[in-house]
Amino acid sequence: MATTFFPRQVKSSWGIPANQNSEGKLFVGKGWGTAFSTQFPQETTSRVKKCLTKNRGDRNGRFWVNLKEETVTMMVGDSADNQILEAKF
Secondary structure (H helix, E strand, O other): OOOOOOOHHHHHOOOEEEEEOOOOOEEEOOOOOEEHHHOOOHHHHHHHHHHHHHHHOOOOEEEEEEOOOOEEEEEEOOHHHOEEEEEEO
């Protein structure tokens, strides 16, 4: 199966873009330059990481954080068949 394409306008509505690397470390924005924990309180960082682990296991990659709604939008399932999941943190 092909990976689903999501337009930038759709992804931007999900919140602040972030990344998780293969070691489980969280970063804000595109790439690995700014640690998530340098931009958000430790409690938020911890809650987001727990939410990611609970809902997608050890899968890494992009996710989006909506601080107002306290949700994380992430890709789950096989990388060749991305499914979107929005979960509370």
